[in-house]
Amino acid sequence: MKALILVGGFGTRLRPLTLTMPKPLVEFCNKRMILHQIEALADAGVTDIVLAVNYRPEIMEKYLAEYEKQFGINITISIESEPLGTAGPLKLAEHVLRKDDSPFFVLNSDITCEYPFKELAAFHKSHGDEGTIVVTKVEEPSKYGVVVHKPGHPSKIDRFVEKPVEFVGNRINAGIYILNTSVLDRIELRPTSIEQETFPAMVRDGQLHSFDLEGYWMDVGQPKDFLTGTCLYLTSLAKKGSPLLTPPTEPFVYGGNVMIDPSAKIGKNCKIGPNVVIGPDVVVGDGVRLQRCVLLAGSKVKDHAWVKSTIVGWNSTVGRWARLENVTVLGDDVTIADEVYVNGGSILPHKTIKQNVDSPAIIM
């Protein structure tokens, strides 16, 4: 089977992290974002993966070559010379996707969930129509495009309603699809949207079905959602009793959902959790309080610091008695001086912060 991952551009929404690291390589819960997807696809029997990008970071090649070897798959980078939207990239990669007649998966690279590829493929095969989109239940459908089914049919889609004012349903497009190769005939090689153009056409022909996603779903393309997605992912690991989580019997673990890379060092009298990810080679000092935060590889949190709702970038340092909160994001190699308070600061790489950032701000 084959798959296409829509990676897109520079990942500006996830800056300042993506100023020094391509978005697919940013670690989400100690695993690069793209690897979560490659792993799940390979597990579902996918052998050919296309990454649709509109820029080509050299650093990606090294990792992709590694993954090809690790999973015994082929990874192709398909570069758009101009942005082709969400459908154009499929046409551009047609030669790979038409390699055989089997259907192919399409997914947005920013989505985290428990990827249901096997079940999705089986369901798609069972209804025999051209396409299936994964849908997820949301609490506030008025913010999204809502999927409405044909009366009396459990999965066949009747129409999409963008940001409905009145309640018409609570299932939205989750950004994961399985499509027959015939769908490629519906797409022209130009900037075009799969949601706005391709799917409505398929709906008119009665060719599009929905598939309900079990469990959590999150677009982690921006820092606030990255943190929320981290909480959801850790919660799902906890439910499964995953050995990736630090056992709650550790004296410093508070409230569970704590993932610590084995190479990280944790000081004395810390209180860590809930919902904390600590990356490789991270050093956490004594008396540190961490909650709802991500410490990326090589970062350091010194004694008595207090960190909440924050992403600490690679090789960054948080000073003693510093306090970070409210979706603070430190880029690569940032230093927060001792005793400094940062409220919702986005700190660009290689900066040193010596004064409080009292209200949310971008520090260039």
Next chain:
Amino acid sequence: MSLQLPLRERSNGIPGVTKAVILVGGASRGTRFRPLSLDVPKPLFDIAGHPIIWHCLAAISKVPSIHEVYLIGYYEESVFRDFIKDASLEFPNLSIKYLREYQALGTAGGLYHFRDTILRHHPEHIFVLNSDVCCSFPLNEMLRLAEEKDAEAVILGTRVPEEAACNFGCIVSDSHTRRVLHYVEKPESYISNLINCGVYLFSADALFPSIRSAIKRRVDRPRLASYRSSENLAASFHLEDDDSTEKPEVIRLEQDILSDMADNKQFFVYETKDFWRQIKTAGSAIPANALYLQKAWQNGSQELAQPSANIIPPVYIHPTAQVHPTAKLGPNVSVGPRAVIGAGARVKESIVLEDAEIKHDACVLYSIIGWSSRVGAWARVEGTPTPVTSHNTTIIKNGVKVQAITILGKECVVGDEVRVQNCVCLPFKELKRDVANEVIM
């Protein structure tokens, strides 16, 4: 040891007697020192480990010719009883008495009311100190100037930035002779950046006659003089109305005596180059604490904590306080009796009062932690740094004037991990959520 002064000796060979008066005010004054003055009279509030008026007494005790000190105010007698008992032991060469006014008579009116007591033993000079100033009190230098010039009055002056000068009493002096030529209390327009520090030395022969003639002026001709410009005329009529209800005994040193003295008396100014600031608002206790601690540190005071990796001097820790060895304190921190500071806590530029507790890993910056208050683990109680030389203790946050210093009144509780910034918290409140730039009733 301070320098012995070449005091002028009287004909009988005995140096002239000097007395000192500290004006302490009363409970209805000093409201700007709330919430701290809700629980302790402001003159007894501990700064750098000692009550505010202790610092005045310590300076007075270094003047060899002073043996009698009076505290004049309208607090109840019992208020100063313990302080006077302790201070009499600590300064055995001083006799300290509290003289209570039963009605507020104004700073000069109070002095006049107690003139018989003050004049007993025929003092040649009388120091008058306002209790709400924080400075090095160069009293011996003032006394020497008075002797040199045969002055009837010497005022302590200091230079402040021009834009701040109008908030104080302004002095125009002859730079050569140091004679005061003109004195105005809080002028509307800029006159001079040399301002009144609230510390005076009077010759006994000049002080009471001056007050007496001021009282006479007030009786003959109620105060009219204070309208300052035509735009202000309307306002000054109201002022007059207020004044007419004021008793003629209410005579203030600054308004009623000093400007008059400048006209025709032997009135001189001693300009201090040392630190000086007022202790008006509660927040001003933090810069005052820093200044007194730095002074003690420079003088090699033995009561300060020894510097170490976790003690950045100057730091005062009361002998009965418990500070965990991993806690980091200083600079400019005072920790009161029986206060407890937990493991890995951080305290900087702050006053921690009696019986307060700061739990492990908490961080306290530019704040006053009230008596028996508790700061939770990983909490952050924080003010905003203002220069010690600034005479303003408010800052503008989001267009609103707020206290730069965070103050927790008596028995307040800050929950674990809670952050409090630029807040004033009245006694007995519990803060469970983050707060910033607020007064919490």
